[in-house]
Amino acid sequence: xxxxxxxxxxxxxxxxxxxxxxxxxxxxxxxxxxxxxxxxxxxxxxxxxxxxxxxxxxxxxxxxxxxxxxxxxxxxxxxxxxxxxxxxxxxxxxxxxxxxxxxxxxxxxxxxxxxxxxxxxxxxxxxxxxxxxxxxxxxxxxxxxxxxxxxxxxxxxxxxxxxxxx
Amino acid sequence: xxxxxxxxxxxxxxxxxxxxxxxxxxxxxxxxxxxxxxxxxxxxxxxxxxxxxxxxxxxxxxxxxxxxxxxxxxxxxxxxxxxxxxx
Ligand SMILES: [Zn+2]
Numbered sequence: 001x002x003x004x005x006x007x008x009x010x011x012x013x014x015x016x017x018x019x020x021x022x023x024x025x026x027x028x029x030x031x032x033x034x035x036x037x038x039x040x041x042x043x044x045x046x047x048x049x050x051x052x053x054x055x056x057x058x059x060x061x062x063x064x065x066x067x068x069x070x071x072x073x074x075x076x077x078x079x080x081x082x083x084x085x086x087x088x089x090x091x092x093x094x095x096x097x098x099x100x101x102x103x104x105x106x107x108x109x110x111x112x113x114x115x116x117x118x119x120x121x122x123x124x125x126x127x128x129x130x131x132x133x134x135x136x137x138x139x140x141x142x143x144x145x146x147x148x149x150x151x152x153x154x155x156x157x158x159x160x161x162x163x164x165x166x
Numbered sequence: 167x168x169x170x171x172x173x174x175x176x177x178x179x180x181x182x183x184x185x186x187x188x189x190x191x192x193x194x195x196x197x198x199x200x201x202x203x204x205x206x207x208x209x210x211x212x213x214x215x216x217x218x219x220x221x222x223x224x225x226x227x228x229x230x231x232x233x234x235x236x237x238x239x240x241x242x243x244x245x246x247x248x249x250x251x252x253x
Pocket of ligand 1: 231
């Protein structure tokens, strides 16, 4: 068996929402999957920021580093001595929600008060029955990290919840 | 539904938490030395008051931290752990 080139291997990947026709682009709400991000969970002190990425606080001494897709797992998250990082890229996919109605749509299925989440902060909680990480990237911009096996359920729920805003 | 104040995340729905039972129940120092009555006492017998009760909870759906808190078993109010009670 010949081993394909790494770029050919990338073409074999299927994101959790591939083929689900998920996505919405309307004046007040844009929803789209942002798949194949490099995700690393860090235990210890807050890791340094990464280029074109995000660092979210998940709990005391617990961080999620989100970096751009790469052909190989190569996310460089400089760690303080004694801190630990684990590649969890395959665990979740990311759905981005942007627009004036983004918070409203999330609030339809999430009992956590998202109004008080500052830009740059994240909360973990339950959205439509799925455990998610919700990171606020802007006043009207969110990144929703959802387990791959729950992604289609969440996408269907988001599509339904967004009906009044399409 | 209970609303439980996580010390790290604030007040959240009960469904985000795992219950850990009475706080301060130590594993026996020498379990093999216990007779069946004492072992059963350790495993199963809890204070079960009608009133304030110091409990363990784990916020499994978010910060995943264990914490200790007082709950009133009649009114389901929560308050910080009372003085002198260990986690
Ligand atoms: Zn918590």
